[in-house]
Amino acid sequence: MSRIDAIARSIREFLRTFVDLSVAERLLISVAAIFLSVVVGFFIILASGRVAACETAAWTMPVTGLGFCYDPFQVYAVLFNGALGYPFAFGEPGLFNPDWTPFNLSLGLTLSETTLLVFTGLSVAVAFRAGLFNIGTQGQLVVGGLATALVVVAAAPVFPTGRLGGIALIVIGVFAGAIAGGVWGAIPGALKAYADANEVITTIMLNFIAANIAYVLVLEVFRAEGSSVVATQYVPEHAQIQPWFFPGSADFAEAALLAGVLFVVGLYVLIEHTTFGYDLRTSGIQPAAAEYGGVNAKLTTVRAMTLSGALGGVGGAVWVLMSEGRWIASVPDLGFDGITVSILAGNNPLGVFPAAFLFGLLKGGALEIGFQTDVPTELVAVLRGLIILFVAMPEFFRMIGRYAGLDGSGPASGATDDSAAASEGGEADA
Amino acid sequence: MRNPLNEVHVPVVDDLIEDDYVRSLALAGIALAAFLTTLGIGGLLFPDSIAGDLAGIVFNAGTATATARLAAPIVLAALGGIFAEKSGVINIGLEGLLIISAFVSVYATSLVGAGNTVLGLPAIVVGFLAGIAASAALAGVFGVVCIEFKADQIIAGLAVWLIALGLAPFMSTVFFGGVNTPNLGVSVGWSYSAAMVVVATAASWWTLNHTAFGKHLRAAGENPKALDTVGVSVSRVRHAGVLLSGVLSGVGGSALALSIGQFVGSGETMVQGKGFIAIVAYLFGNYNPIGAFGAGVLFAGLDAMQVRLQQLGYAVPDTLVQTIPYVVVIVVLALVGRTRLPEAAGEHYETED
Amino acid sequence: MNPAVHLDSITKRFPGVVANDDVDLVVERGSVHALLGENGAGKTTLMNVLYGLYEPTEGTVRIDGAPQEFDSPRDAIDAGIGMIHQHFMLVDPMTVWENVVLGNEPTTWGGLRVDADAARESVRELSARYGFDVDPDARIEDISVGVQQRVEILKALYRGADILILDEPTAVLTPQEVEDLYAVFEELTDQGKTIIFISHKLGEALRAADDVTVLRDGINVGTVSTDEVTREDLAEMMVGREVLMEPAADPREPGERVLSVSNLHAEDDRGVEAVSDVSFEIRAGEIFGIAGVDGNGQSQLVETITGLREATAGSVRYLGEPMDDVSRRERIDRGMAYVPEDRQERGLVMSYELTQNGILGSQHDAPFASSGRIDWKASRDHADRVIEAYDVRPPDREVTAESLSGGNQQKFIVGREFERDPDLVVATHPTRGVDIGSTEFIHDRLLELRAEGKAVLLVSSKLDEVQGLSDRLAVMHEGAFSGVVDPETVTEEELGLLMAGESPDDESVETARVYEAAGDGPHGGPAADEDDDRRNGPAADEEVDA
DSSP, rough: HHHHHHHHHHHHHHHHHTTTTHHHHHHHHHHHHHHHHHHHHHHHHHHHHHHHHSSOSEOTTTTTOOSSSSSSSHHHHHHHHTTOOOBBBTTTSSOOOOOOOOOOHHHHHHHHHHHHHHHHHHHHHHHHHOOOOOTTTTHHHHHHHHHHHHHHHHHGGGOOHHHHHHHHHHHHHHHHHHHHHHHHHHHHHHHHHHOOOHHHHHHHHHHHHHHHHHHIIIIIIIIOOOOSBBBOOOEEEEEEGOSSOOOOOGGGOOHHHHHHHHHHHHHHHHHHHHHHHHHHHHHHHHHHHHHHHOOOOOHHHHHHHHHHHHEEEEEEHHHHIIIIIIISSSSOOOHHHHHHHHHHTTOOOHHHHHHHHHHHHHHHHHHHHHOOOOOOOOOOOHHHHHHHHHHHHHHHHHHHHHHHOOTTOOOOHHHHHHHHHHHHHTTTOO | OOOGGGOOOOOHHHHHHHOHHEEEEEEEEHHHHHHHHHHHHHHHHHHTTTHHHHHHHHHHHHHHHHHHHHHHHHHHHHHHHHHHHTTTOOOOOHHHHHHHHHHHHHHHHHHHOOTTTEEEEEEHHHHHHHHHHHHHHHHHHHHHHIIIIIOOOOHHHHHHHHHHHHHHHHHHHHHHSSSSSOOOOOOOOOHHHHHHHHHHHHHEEEEEEESHHHHHHHHHHHHHHHHHHHOHHHHHHHHHHHHHHHHHHHHHHHHHHHHHOEEESSTTTTTTHHHHHHOOOOOOOEETTHHHHHHHHHHHHHHHHHHHHHTTOOOOOOOHHHHHHHHHHHHHHHHHHHOOOOTTOOOOOOOOO | OOOOOEEEEEEEETTTTTEEEEEEEETTTTOOEEEEOOOTTSSHHHHHHHHSSOSSSEEEEHHHHHEOSSSSHHHHHHHHHEOOOSOOOTTTTTTTHHHHHHTTTOOEETEEEEOOHHHHHHHHHHHHHTOOOOOTBBBBSSSHHHHHHHHHHHHHHTTOOOEEESSSSTOOOOOOHHHHHHHHHHHHHHOOEEEEEESSBHHHHHHHHHHEEEETTTTTEEEEEEEGOOOHHHHHHHSSSSSOOOOOOOOOOOOEEEEEEEEEEOOTTTTEEEEEEEEEEEEETEEEEEETTTTSSHHHHHHHHHTTTTEEEEEETTTTTTTTTTHHHHHTTTTEEESSOOOOIIIOOOBBBBHHHHHEEETTTTTTEEETTEEEEHHHHHHHHHHTHHHHSOTTTBEEEEEEHHHHHHHHHHHHHHTTOSEEEESSTTTTTOOOHHHHHHHHHHHHHHHHEEEEEEOSHHHHHHHHSSSSSEEEEEEEEEEOOTTTOOOHHHHHHTTOOOOOOOOOOOOOOOOBSOOOOOOHHHOOOGGGGHHHHGGGGGHHHH
């Protein structure tokens, strides 16, 4: 190989690493899906604003003069701006809000949700990469969270109340959550591997079972005395993950988010660069090839589900130790949102972080919508469903791309043509 | 995994039912009937025992009507699921179809106003039809997304569920100011639900087994190319299958909401996983409408029984009893293992021309 | 009288490939016409044009002299054409009659009920008229491949076909069933039907057809009457050069026992016994061949040996140790190389780059992994070595497996497995769908492995391949060995009988398999399945290479 060839090759390799075509396409589709959901949501707001009853119109459509109870522009402005704590001041001369500080309550709430979704998103993504559809992260989170709360409350008296004791308790609590979630996740894994029971169904059922059993356990055995809701005792203050800069009422701790980022990187390395990851991915894409390559498919299934469950359990631990300070029966839908996050991220751990942040924004924004507008906050749940729907149909966007005449220059098709031409040339003299 | 019941042979049953799987279900049914008979006799002999109470529950008219009411959404959605999956489209969004039809049926009824009529149809009938239409429309969107845009069926089905789960309480809040609608004050009697379930089961069975459409549906799910090469459009057959799942789920969801006269939108909504149990019911019934009917009634019966148990004051926490059907589903799935999916289910099909 | 079919100057282009170049084809009514050529010669494409699956780029299709424009198979069916694809278009869990009438069901009660009795009657009547022995109520999954083929023919006849196209109809049949098929051909042509069949076996074209048209590289090389042509002529027309003989293996003194299989039983995925009581052994420096019609338990036998399937009884010993509880991974580590039958399901992960595919099976072992981390540098170097040594085109380790042609996919797998430094090589259909040049190369490598003292288990449905390479040859029929023979002395007739499960004592069957070109069976991958070429894009290059 000549010197120039070698250089050309290394340049191409460099480009390939950074502009991985399928990842780029995936990203494009995710962004398009979000955009399309926002557009559809716009019309839903308009339509519901038309039928809802109100004294004065919040928005009047230009030209037609039709009045609507909800102003979709305001809704989206509140949704995204509010989730960040209003850094932008629309209509003001400066555009930016001079009083804004990054460590505000709203952004704290947004990041709190982001942190939790990083864990549940990773949980779903790991299973997905192994070809398993884990709908059960919710249940794993419920079980893991409960284990964390119970273990930390029980272990607290043994440890000193200082900083070190707190850290020890937090570590123990997170491990307890991971183990409990892992065991709960291993059940559908084992059922899938050894009894061929469809994991989609079993995990959905296990979600109901987890919620019910945890509820009864707390109601009958572990309920805090004098509590008006079904909840355990609070874990001691020093065993809760405390914020460094954000207000305590935001239920957010930077340390937890940092841990989340470490998990993201760790899982990326695990999946892409280890033999375990290779086995897991291969089982996910082509189980027959994995078996041929000496991968124990059943064991990989159980392992992947256990890992997935453990991540869900860690999510539960963080929820207890950072957000609530105790296990409470009204567990938010973090596990289900994890599915959305993972799908939006293309099941790539690195994509989980931005996807989790987006859903964190939606969650934080939903609260603001509730405060600032009359629009029901369930709107955000609708947007969530729409995003999944659109992400699920890449062919739709490719079709739009073709109609727009982007086909010839599209990255994906270009690559196929290249390799086709190359293999033709190669075969001609065979 | 081998089904041990396949080894058991009963001459008469064998002749009636070719399919091993359905035969084992039928045998399980006979065993259950035998158990219930024993229970009934035991209850009559010793009325004060637990058996007496249990017998009282099982053979109670209240339990029967509750079963009919609860079975409607499960069985009808399961029948719908059969049509979709037989055609090759796995519809995991049945839950969403039930939710949307439950809400729209109540909303449309209240819009007309209980007691009023439209074109001679009482409000509740209009509501029923509106619920079916809403569910069919959502299923239609799902079909287009899956068949035309080649979406992943599981993810798209999940999206249908999540959209409905958000949209129904959202609309309820817009129209009624809360996630639960006020009670309409009118409702559909349990006997109507029961009749619809029976008729739909029989009609589905006939359609699948004795009509040309049924054969095409099966071919589309098993070997779409075979259907395509004889000149029948695979995507048209699949659209029809998915739309039927929407219509049947619509009947089920409307029946559920209108039998109470209210839509409850908090938490998992009043549908509470019945769409997922419906999937289990038809897998359990091995895609046979009659099997799905049996499984659906069984699940509904369990649910109805736990309600009665609590009314009798057994100190079992109600939540724990509610968990029983879910556990049963897992145990059964683990024992029965894999049911044979249609060969091409979940796969996209591209026509050659 | 006009010919039944007249393809007039048909040209069919796909992006970058000319599949048919100005091809003329004339088929007389009531005759059997063979379309002969190697893989990728454009036979299937031409027939797909006739059947309305493809629109010709140029040229006209005439049926009984009248020009036709087919937009879809529907139009072709209406014009009296029926096609029996290589992969049968049957719905397995449905019955024979349901399949035959699919899409044209007779109905009663205003369309609400399929008239099953009328349908059964039609099937019985047709089946009687052409001397088929088919039970209308049997399920497709319960009947043999030969009978399934008849159901396909019935399907076409039920739709009023006068012209029947059969794509590689003998690929999945035993020699006996092949004879029966020829009888069916005669019965059909006696009653005025016209038959076109696609084949790459010239023996069968000579035996069954009245006329033969040879295609090569998409061009009609010539149409000849089978009365006036010799095998040698046809072979040269097909290949375009003089035909090379298979390399003969020189006899050798075999070494130690590497693999011994005794009284092995195994089941297929449905739980039906597929391997019954098979015993044999292979020594170092020996090639042990297994011949047989596909689906007689070869796959299950091989999977049991390589650790992908559990034996129900009997034992496998490898290098003197029992393999009962030894996992697939452990067997790979102990030096078992395996070229699997299904390269796109098993042998390669289609969406992985060659680098990642190169370590499939060795992902846990040095030098590709150390303490759980994959060493991508070593993996890349390994992929480059395989690509270089086995002439994989394009020579780029970063392309995905799915973008390679079938032949190159196979070369990569063969390279990866042979380079493992194995003690035992299990090769199933190693040259299926591979062009002639690569076939010769793979054969040479197998002989080299033998010379290096490796034990080789070679499974193939190509008789010349197993016969030419093996030191000992077993024939498998319905899960058991119907015989183990010396490939030097055994005759084609004896092999044919063994493949049909009979012992070759007195009866003799005329089988004329002289030369089988780089043939393919029913699972030949995209290159063999020309229907898929258009979608798979790159695989279409096989069209021009052979």
